[in-house]
Amino acid sequence: EIVLTQSPGTLSLSPGERATLSCRASQSVSSSYLAWYQQKPGQAPRLLIYGASSRATGIPDRFSGSGSGTDFTLTISRLEPEDFAMYYCQQYGSSPPLTFGGGTKVEIK
């Protein structure tokens, strides 16, 4: 089972700043099969990025994903008020279980 470690646990930033979130895998993620989700309080998770770098339908271009192998990054170029939330990565390159990372909280500084 692939273990995903997200860092930092909490990111305190101001609107307009750049956010860089990390997701590190315990072994190489096949074919960059890595997704990112956003979850706001009281809501279900929402897909942001799949295939490590492809934006899901309707996701603003301030969200971008990069990386391969064991190291992946989600970048939010300029934080909007609605971007303050929890973010989770998930690998789907192995046979089930398709594991999630522990999450990064992006909070207002």
Added chain:
Amino acid sequence: EVQLVQSGAEVKKPGESLKISCKGSGYSFTSYWIGWVRQMPGKGLEWMGIIYPGDSDTRYSPSFQGQVTISADKSISTAYLQWSSLKASDTAMYYCARGGYGGNTRKWFDPWGQGTLVTVSP
């Protein structure tokens, strides 16, 4: 529009059984895997398992194997998550989500249901 609609919140006592549901619409329900994800209070997402409604092929996370049962009724486009004997530690929000097409289990989840809150308390 692809939608997954889950059943409502449940309050149960330890030892009781429970079955929650997830109804799909707007797509071919039998052609896509459906997954279940647990989120305990204040905690992260945990991948529980997936089912292919077309033939009920099911895969579980080792952490949940034997603890829950995932099933589906393709005639009514509904997937289920059930417990035979609930514990207080089963208290959590449970989400269903659509996964891969056909034989492809290696896919992200999109979209997600709204979640079902299960509370287990004496």
